Amino acid sequence: MASSKEKAIRTVCGYCHNNCGLIAYISNGVLQRIKADPDHPANRGDMCPKGAAAPEVVHSPHRLKHPLRRTNSGFQQISWQEALDITATKLLEIREKYGGETLVRCNGAPVTQIAWDAFVQLTAAYGSTNLTGSGHVCHIPRDIAFGTVYGGMAWPDYKNTRCLIMWGSNPPDSRDYRGAHGRFTRLIPEVKRHGAKLIVIDPRRTNLAKIADRWLAIEPGRDDALALAMLNVIIKEGLYDKKFVTQWTIGFEELAEHVDRFTPEWAQGVTKLRASDIRELATTYATTKPAIILAGNGLDQYPNVIQTIRAIGILCAIAGNMDVEGGNVFLPKPSMSPLLSQPPEIKRLSADRYPLYPWVPFPGFVDAVLNGEPYAPKAMLVYHANPALINADSTKTRQALEKLEFLVVCDIFKSATAEMADIILPEASEFEQYSFQCYANIEGGFVALRPKVIEPIGESRPAFEIEYDLATRMGLNEAYPWTNNEEWINHRLKASKITLNDLRKQQIIYATPPLEYRKYLKHGFDTPSGKVEIYSQKLKDLGYPPLPEFKDLDASLAAETASPHNYPLIGTTRRPGVYVHTRFRNIPALQRLEPEPLARL
Structure with a gap:
C-alpha cells in the first residue's frame, strides 16, 4: 500500500522476457520502491531480484544523462x-x-x-x-527449426500436462516460461504436486534438476543424438500417434528408415547417457499423455541446433502432443x-x-x-x-x-x-517513457x-x-x-483495435479469445503443405538435409583445434538469473547476489 506521500502506479517490468506486472511507488518525482502486481496475469505477485532493484537501476549514478x-x-x-x-x-x-x-x-x-x-x-x-x-545464439535458430516442422514455435501448456521435459532450459532462473502463466516461482512445483513427472535434460545440476523426477546429465552439445535415439525408440516400438501421423504429417516413412541406425546403444557412446535411460525417457514421453517439451536457449548455442530442434519438434508431433490440451500449443497473442x-x-x-x-x-x-x-x-x-x-x-x-x-x-x-x-x-x-507489451496466454492474448x-x-x-x-x-x-x-x-x-487511451483507462486488455486446441483441424499448419513436415522439401531445395541429421561435434572440434588432445574438458555456459546478458552488473543489490563471474567445475 502506498503511503500518504507516495503515488502507486501499475506498470510492467522490462528487465527480462517475462515482463512481470509491477506497482511503482513514486514520491517527489523519484521511484522509491517496487512491488509485484498481484493482479497481473504474467506473474500474479511474483517478482525476481531484477525487478526489485529497479529503483537502483533508474537512479544509478552510472546512468547516461547527456549526449x-x-x-x-x-x-x-x-x-x-x-x-x-x-x-x-x-x-x-x-x-x-x-x-x-x-x-x-x-x-x-x-x-x-x-x-x-x-x-x-x-x-x-x-x-x-x-x-x-x-x-x-538466442531464439532465432529455434524459431527457424520449429517453423520448418510445423510453422512456428509451440509453447508448453503447463497446467494441463502430465509430463514436463525441460530440455536445455532453466525457467526458474531465466523466468522465460514462453507465455504468461501466472506465479512463475510456483508454476512447476504446483504442476508436480498435481502428479506430473518432471524430467530435466541439462549438463548442469540446476535447482530445477534437483527437484526433478529424472535428471539426465547429457554431454554438452550432443542433444541431436539423444533426440534421434528417442525417435528411434518411439517408432520401433510403435509408440507414436498413428492417426495423427497418417493424417497430418509428411515424410514419416522416410524418417523411420532414417533413424533406424540411431539406436540408444549408439547414442550412449555420444551422449554419455545409459541406453536404458534413453529408452525410458522416450517411452515415458510417448506414453505419459499429455506431455510437453520446453526446448531452451541452451540448445541454440551449438553448431547443430537446427537439426536438433527439428528432431525435437518431430518428437512433439509424432507422440501426439501437438496443439492438444497439456501439450505444446500455439498460444494466442x-x-x-x-x-x-x-x-x-x-x-x-x-x-x-x-x-x-x-x-x-x-x-x-x-x-x-x-x-x-x-x-x-x-x-x-x-x-x-x-x-x-x-x-x-x-x-x-x-x-x-x-x-x-x-x-x-x-x-x-x-x-x-x-x-x-x-x-x-x-x-x-x-x-x-510510454510503451506496451503483448503477451501470449491460454486465457487469451493480452496487452499491458x-x-x-x-x-x-x-x-x-x-x-x-x-x-x-x-x-x-x-x-x-x-x-x-x-x-x-x-x-x-x-x-x-x-491491428488489435486498442489505443493508448484505452490502456490508460484499463492497463490490461485482452485482445483475443482464449486458447483453442487442435486449430490445425480447421486451418492446418503454417507450412507449405499445411501439415507437419517431417521431411522438408524447402530445406532440401536450399541445399540442407530434409531430415534431421546428427553432427559429430568431436570431429568438428578436432578439425578446428590444432591439438585437440590438449583440451580434454568441455565448456558450457550459464547465465546468472540476477542479470540479463551483460546488463545490471553495476547494480549493488544484484552484485551482492552474485558478485563475481564463476567457473563451475
Whole structure:
C-alpha cells in the first residue's frame, strides 16, 4: 500500500522476457520502491531480484544523462542538437558514398517491444534491411527449426500436462516460461504436486534438476543424438500417434528408415547417457499423455541446433502432443500493425549465405566488415545491446566495430560497446517513457501498458522521440506514421483495435479469445503443405538435409583445434538469473547476489 506521500502506479517490468506486472511507488518525482502486481496475469505477485532493484537501476549514478561525443581526449558532453546533427550528417554522407545497405541496426535481447522496434523504421527508410543482434545464439535458430516442422514455435501448456521435459532450459532462473502463466516461482512445483513427472535434460545440476523426477546429465552439445535415439525408440516400438501421423504429417516413412541406425546403444557412446535411460525417457514421453517439451536457449548455442530442434519438434508431433490440451500449443497473442518494410530488391547482407535467417547473424556482420564480402558495412546503430561483450571471439568483434566509419550507441548505461562509439545517445529508462507489451496466454492474448511513471533522468529521452528527430534531420520523417512513443503505441496496436487511451483507462486488455486446441483441424499448419513436415522439401531445395541429421561435434572440434588432445574438458555456459546478458552488473543489490563471474567445475 502506498503511503500518504507516495503515488502507486501499475506498470510492467522490462528487465527480462517475462515482463512481470509491477506497482511503482513514486514520491517527489523519484521511484522509491517496487512491488509485484498481484493482479497481473504474467506473474500474479511474483517478482525476481531484477525487478526489485529497479529503483537502483533508474537512479544509478552510472546512468547516461547527456549526449556524448568521442574526442581525442575522451568523451565530451554535447547538446542533443549537436549529437543528432552530427549523426544525421555522417549517416547521410555514408549513404551517399556507399549506399543505404551499408547501415546496420543492432539490438540486444528483445525483452520489451521498444527493444524490438527502435530504429527499425529509420533503418528501412534509410535503405537497409540489415538488422542484427544476439538472436543467432538466442531464439532465432529455434524459431527457424520449429517453423520448418510445423510453422512456428509451440509453447508448453503447463497446467494441463502430465509430463514436463525441460530440455536445455532453466525457467526458474531465466523466468522465460514462453507465455504468461501466472506465479512463475510456483508454476512447476504446483504442476508436480498435481502428479506430473518432471524430467530435466541439462549438463548442469540446476535447482530445477534437483527437484526433478529424472535428471539426465547429457554431454554438452550432443542433444541431436539423444533426440534421434528417442525417435528411434518411439517408432520401433510403435509408440507414436498413428492417426495423427497418417493424417497430418509428411515424410514419416522416410524418417523411420532414417533413424533406424540411431539406436540408444549408439547414442550412449555420444551422449554419455545409459541406453536404458534413453529408452525410458522416450517411452515415458510417448506414453505419459499429455506431455510437453520446453526446448531452451541452451540448445541454440551449438553448431547443430537446427537439426536438433527439428528432431525435437518431430518428437512433439509424432507422440501426439501437438496443439492438444497439456501439450505444446500455439498460444494466442495480440496482433500488431507492421513497421515499414523494404522492397524485395534490397537484400539482407547474409541472404545468400543464410537464406532462412530473417536478420543478419552477428558473425555474418563481422565477416562482412573484415572481408568486404558481399560488401562492407560502414555504420551501425546500436540500441539496447552490447555486442562487444555478448558475442564469441570478442577480439574479432572489436576489430569489426573499430573498422566501422561511424558507430552510434543508444542506451541507459555506458556499456563496453558504448565506450567504442563515436556518439552516445542517452535513452530514458523503462519507467520514464510510454510503451506496451503483448503477451501470449491460454486465457487469451493480452496487452499491458507500460506508462511513464517519472520524468526522464537528466537529458535522457524516449526512444522514438530520438529516432523521429534523427529521421527528420535526415529527411526521412515522411516514412513515419508516428512522432513519439505515444503515437507509436497507437500505430502498432491498430491491428488489435486498442489505443493508448484505452490502456490508460484499463492497463490490461485482452485482445483475443482464449486458447483453442487442435486449430490445425480447421486451418492446418503454417507450412507449405499445411501439415507437419517431417521431411522438408524447402530445406532440401536450399541445399540442407530434409531430415534431421546428427553432427559429430568431436570431429568438428578436432578439425578446428590444432591439438585437440590438449583440451580434454568441455565448456558450457550459464547465465546468472540476477542479470540479463551483460546488463545490471553495476547494480549493488544484484552484485551482492552474485558478485563475481564463476567457473563451475
